[in-house]
Amino acid sequence: MIGLDGCFIKTPYGGQLLTAIGWNPNDQILPIAYAAVEAETKDSWRWFFLNLCDDLGVDKIRWCTFMSDQQKGLIPTFDELLPGIDHRFCVRHLYSNFRKRFPGVQLKMMMWKAAKATYVQEWERRMKEIQQVDQGAYNHLIEISAKYWSKSRFNYFPRVDTLVNNMCECFNSVIVEAREKPIVSMLEDIRVYLMNRWSDNRQSIVTYAGEILPKINKKIEREFDKGGEWLAIYAGRDKYEVSISQGNRAKKMCLDVKNYVNKCYRKETYVDYYQHVIYPLNGPNLWSQTENDDVLPPVFRKPIGRPKLRRNKTGDEPRNNGPLSKLARTGQQQKCSYCFALGHNKRTCPRKRKMEAAQNATAQAKKGAGTTRTPKFSKIPAKTTTQPATRVQPKRKSSTQVGGSQESQTSCKRARCSSSASQPQPSTATVTSPSRRTLRFMEKTPPRAWKALG
Structure with a gap:
């Protein structure tokens, strides 16, 4: 053939x-x-x-x-x-x-x-x-x-x-x-x-x-295995009727099958096929020149579009021929790796979309509430002063009852300030409130100024 x-x-x-x-x-x-x-x-x-x-x-x-x-x-x-x-x-x-x-x-x-x-x-x-x-x-x-x-x-x-x-x-x-x-x-x-x-x-x-030859031997062995399924019944004059056996029969071969293999499948024929030698040739520089006309190339015709190096494959052929080619997903049912349901994948999973929408809504709510949120420390610590905490103001006699009462109130406020200053304060930056600024002004004001006010 x-x-x-x-x-x-x-x-x-x-x-x-x-x-x-x-x-x-x-x-x-x-x-x-x-x-x-x-x-x-x-x-x-x-x-x-x-x-x-x-x-x-x-x-x-x-x-x-x-x-x-x-x-x-x-x-x-x-x-x-x-x-x-x-x-x-x-x-x-x-x-x-x-x-x-x-x-x-x-x-x-x-x-x-x-x-x-x-x-x-x-x-x-x-x-x-x-x-x-x-x-x-x-x-x-x-x-x-x-x-x-x-x-x-x-x-x-x-x-x-x-x-x-x-x-x-x-x-x-x-x-x-x-x-x-x-x-x-x-x-x-x-x-x-x-x-x-x-x-x-x-x-x-x-x-x-x-x-x-090797491949012919393999074919004979396959046919020999199938031979146990057939039953030959002798009819006469070298005629046999062959039918499929109903039970499992032992394989018993009276003749050697290889003796009936055609000559074209034997070793001697294979040797005759390849006995001739295809001789090597010298390089193009040593080729002899002929007197015939030079063979011209075909007329150049520029095709439309980008030239294709591969032919168009039919529908029953695989699209990729490489070693890493994948099977087509046509006819296969998808399975989601997120919810393990059939009919969709992780990218189009409706359950995952609902979960992501809920998470986004929660994040947006937290972000909106963060604009009116109070600082982490609700109580602003007092700023430490450069004066020692155990400083005692000299006692002065007041001429009026009002001035004495005011001075006693001032000393009490100073004592509270000194006690708060002696406590360890966090190393964070402090913000001075209006009340703190008032106390600081009162500390720097001398007592006679308060007497004048009284």
Whole structure:
């Protein structure tokens, strides 16, 4: 089987890289041919296919099975050069076109079941199920011949029943960095990659001791495990009727299964694939000059908007391809980490919003009440005086009773002031009230002044 595909060249001049990729005996990709063309058209595919036939030979090409992504101009090329050749469509790309008109998981599963049907009766039954769900989807699929996309109509000769063109997609992902370089550097990077790959595969098969290749061995073991579910009943003339066994039967193999493995999956075939050497080349300074005309680049066409380096992905493809990519949240129910309720997250939690609103209202109330609030110390302490607290005023005889009484009152006030001054006061700044200022004035006023007032 040979897969045909075209990928974009990510340079200012654009272009397409046409590739032909096959499978090696160990179910790994085997690059066969690649070419850079201006666009993916009928003329470019015809030129590429003619060179492929000249290289491999028309007689060998007729026995090959080709798989494509329904590229433009490829089917007319097959009909013109090799009519009747075995050709298949990649079901994954076929579904990408199908889901644009008929989306839905149910139709997707039903279409893939019809593609995987191994006999005609099962395919017809699957198509009737699609018809019952959506008549338009049935009409769309019935217009595409089943020989292009269903296992029930595949040719048995290739011994390959794959439904997708993964071999070309794998090769395109390997050379994704090379496709961003100029044309000569791109072709040189691809050549060096193939030279290294051929050398590694040629050396690895030398130390392999088995006769059947590793990946084929794993497939045989899986099928051997499933073999216990089947029961073979001999009918005569080398004919058997095989059915599913009802009970658990012991696995008993009378013959060695590996003796019936085809030659194309054996070690000797793998050695023949990689016996040739891709020789190294000198640098561009030592390349010989040809007499042919120089190959000019395509006409530069500046696209509209910012150039895109990645293709537009479909709805069933993951958006991120990096190692730290996350799964999409589509179809998942959110759970709040604040109230642990379902249906919302912490950012939109209604309970959290009510709590924050109550806290804000309380803070605003406290802030408004703080403008009329009294100081922390309700009683302002008296300011200490420079005079000693034990100072005693000299006794003077008063001529009148009023003056004596006033003097006694003054001495009592002084005693109270001295007692308050002897007590330890806080080191905070004090504010003098009107009463304190009056007492201070009375202390500084001599007694004869009070007599004059009396």
